[in-house]
Amino acid sequence: MAQVGHLTQLHEKYYDKGLRVIAISKESTSLLQSKVVDEKGGKYWIASDPSGEYWAHFADGRVGIPHTYVVDATGKIVGEGVPNEGRIEELLANAFDPALGRDVHGMLKSAAKFYEKGQVGKAWSAAERYLEHDDREVKADALFVRERAEAYAAWMRKVTEGAIADKDYVQAMEDLKDMPKMFEGMEAAAWAAETFKTLDADPAVDNELKAWKDFEKAREKELRAEGNERKLKPAITAYERLAKKYPGTRAAGLAEAAAKRLGG
Amino acid sequence: MRLLATAAALALLTLPAKAEWRNLDGQKAPEIKVKEWLNTGRDEPDADALRGKVWIIEFFATW
Numbered sequence: 545m546a547q548v549g550h551l552t553q554l555h556e557k558y559y560d561k562g563l564r565v566i567a568i569s570k571e572s573t574s575l576l577q578s579k580v581v582d583e584k585g586g587k588y589w590i591a592s593d594p595s596g597e598y599w600a601h602f603a604d605g606r607v608g609i610p611h612t613y614v615v616d617a618t619g620k621i622v623g624e625g626v627p628n629e630g631r632i633e634e635l636l637a638n639a640f641d642p643a644l645g646r647d648v649h650g651m652l653k654s655a656a657k658f659y660e661k662g663q664v665g666k667a668w669s670a671a672e673r674y675l676e677h678d679d680r681e682v683k684a685d686a687l688f689v690r691e692r693a694e695a696y697a698a699w700m701r702k703v704t705e706g707a708i709a710d711k712d713y714v715q716a717m718e719d720l721k722d723m724p725k726m727f728e729g730m731e732a733a734a735w736a737a738e739t740f741k742t743l744d745a746d747p748a749v750d751n752e753l754k755a756w757k758d759f760e761k762a763r764e765k766e767l768r769a770e771g772n773e774r775k776l777k778p779a780i781t782a783y784e785r786l787a788k789k790y791p792g793t794r795a796a797g798l799a800e801a802a803a804k805r806l807g808g
Numbered sequence: 809m810r811l812l813a814t815a816a817a818l819a820l821l822t823l824p825a826k827a828e829w830r831n832l833d834g835q836k837a838p839e840i841k842v843k844e845w846l847n848t849g850r851d852e853p854d855a856d857a858l859r860g861k862v863w864i865i866e867f868f869a870t871w
Contacts, residue, residue: 562860564863564864566864568866571870579870581846591843592843592846593843595843601841610868615862617860622831625828626829639862719860
């Protein structure tokens, strides 16, 4: 299947940038395991949904398969159709590289460049001196850059606060580490640095991060067992041990579920 | 016969090129709910794991 190979490529190329690839079929997990994972080496998320209920949510059953949707970081659908590698990659490039969304006056070109390179704080600072400029166009564009930068920072902060509230500290700590540089000079940078310090000193966070490390090790054992029942035993033990060692953590909850799934 | 061929050609012209792909400024994607997952690791493919992520979702069959 052409599009399955294509999904693997996208997964490998963009996972670290924040892309998540999901493939959903009405077929059984055993068939998907053998045809997509074993034969084609698909490493992305694959789901079996025999009822087709989720598919119906997305498309009301209007269109045939294969059918692909691209969803941006705010959860909005930004493209759909018969899988088309070129168009999908185009959309992804847009979704990953922050863009101001419109041209600005020549005097704000350096601010715009900073913004497009992801140096949002530098863009914000560079635009400041034009806020009271005599030329109304320059002034409006300076305000536009400032607002875009502030909206970006606010969104990133909201996303990170959500991760903290959900005790997803792996994600939260990664974000908090990036933010001070990204939003240099802005309030969000100070907030991120401060929050990072607080979380870094919190034993509960440390506990959660350690639990994740164990979870990943157990997960590796599970993957290496390749469904072989005898080889799965150490994975089940590892899951159970971590659930006991780090009670109350997110990782423990998932480990318990994994152990149960494997018949532990 | 010629008429038919013209009609077919016209249909090809008026349909957006095989209605293949369109970019949208679309609605929120519905929260994921499926029966069973393969290849799940640290991230469970739920709203948490997708928060702030770009994702592509493909509905497919192996046949």
